Amino acid sequence: MSKLIETCHLTKRYGDKLVLRDVGLSLGAGHCLALLGHNGAGKTTLMKLLLGLTAPSDGEVRLLGQDPRTASGAEARRAVGYLPENVAFEGAMTGRELLRFYAGLKAVSHARCDQLLEEVGLAGAARLKVRTYSKGMRQRLGLAQALLGAPRLLFLDEPTNGLDPPLRRHFYQAIAALTAEGTSAVVSSHVLSEIEARADVVAILRAGTLVAFGALDDLRQASGLPLRLRLTVTPESVGEIAEAVGGGFALQKVEGGTMDFTCGTADKMAVVRRLAKLNGVVRDLDIQPPRLEDIYAHFAAEEGMP
């Protein structure tokens, strides 16, 4: 049993509405899974099913090897942290009281609570009522509670919502440190550029169907999306180069001394070899693989939509 989460033919209906259809995925230790999809694609429902907050209509769910709807599943949640989208707290309690309440449910010490409040930058506001907190402060408190009790698995639904850039960076650093120690994270986010550098596994939901799932590099291949090449050349050699590079290349744009090309992933090395033969005229070469945004657009686009 090395899989932290596993689903098989997972289907969820709310009344007549099909929210998830036949979803099968799994995640081992030490990975960061980016869960992507438009609003209403079923991301939050998938997290709820994995946490045992709602029952599957069909198919199976395993959380740390347990059915999350059973007593052993509840016990398994001791090693799981969850940050819901737009996390809400009891406003009449102070930040410290709230964190201690949640800590009590996981048998975590008060000292660890104070340490976590310190880490997320809420030590100064610990004695204030949560009602007075800003959106960013509530989100930070949400992160603190998700990190209680050395979790092996984290579910983070739009975690950087309301966080300012330095705190976002700090947040992802904390996640990276945890995944290095073997903790896995399931992160849903709309900010693809931000999650691209952190996630190594990607799952894309479209209207309740899992349209793509796998390592980010594998999905790049599978998408068949081209690489982008940008050459910096001497302006007078543009014509020569355009002729020399030939097949496999598609010239997109020439602007002064920069030339933008696209080429298939498989042709990459051939292209680089050909460029190397052009002695001296290529001053710089920048290769950019398809970005997560492109891959996402490729898989998540609705039929009939661009």
Next chain:
Amino acid sequence: MSAIRQIIVKEIRDGLRNRWIAALIVVLAGLALVLALLGAAPGGEVKASALSVTVVSLASLSVYLLPLIALMLSYDAIVGEAERGTLLLLLSYPVARWQVALGKFLGHLAILTLAILIGYGGAGVVVALLGGVDAEGWHALAALCASSVLLGAVFIAIGICISVVVEEHSKAAGLALTLWLVLVVLYDLGLLGALLLDSNQSLSSGLFTALLLANPTDAFRVFNLTLVEGVREAGGLAGLGAQTVPHPALPLGLLALWTATALGAATALFIRKEI
């Protein structure tokens, strides 16, 4: 067990912070005090101690006020958290849903018990200071406190049941008030009307007792007004009680049964609820 304890403590804290609850508890204690002072006045022809008279008054007060406080404590226990969005997070912790339901129930019951002990205990002390106490009176007061806690438990459990079934906080409030009105006021009016209309006495005394005991508030009333001799006289039920109620354990047992049923139903429904 530690998870249940956490929830109990949090519910007690939340309940004591709620101004409506605090206000109702102050009203309860205040009215109990007034009744104690009135009851301690010379009893005239009635052969009952001042404390027994006070207990009768407190029992009548309890019938109206305790179910109301209990329902106000519990009617949004689940639906309120669901609406505020805190339920999702709570249930993602290593807590079973029955633990959440039971923890909330026990927390609310603790608040209500505290209010009863302060209010009625205070009344008892006032009467004692004024010198109108006998052993039977204390016995009656203890029985009143115990049965009041049970009555409160019934309505807290019913309130939690409402809070699970209903999807909106405002609907839960409406349903709770309606239920209070029906069980505390209208049910008795109905029974009274039936008795008045029943000119040829086809309504047997056994059936009447059964109908009376079926309603938890009436079971509470029957228990308190018939249990102790002195109270029975003060309550003017001397003749009725001995015949119609076989044993004081019956109404108490029925209150416990109501509590267990309502709490069991609330838990079962909560476990099946989609969050």
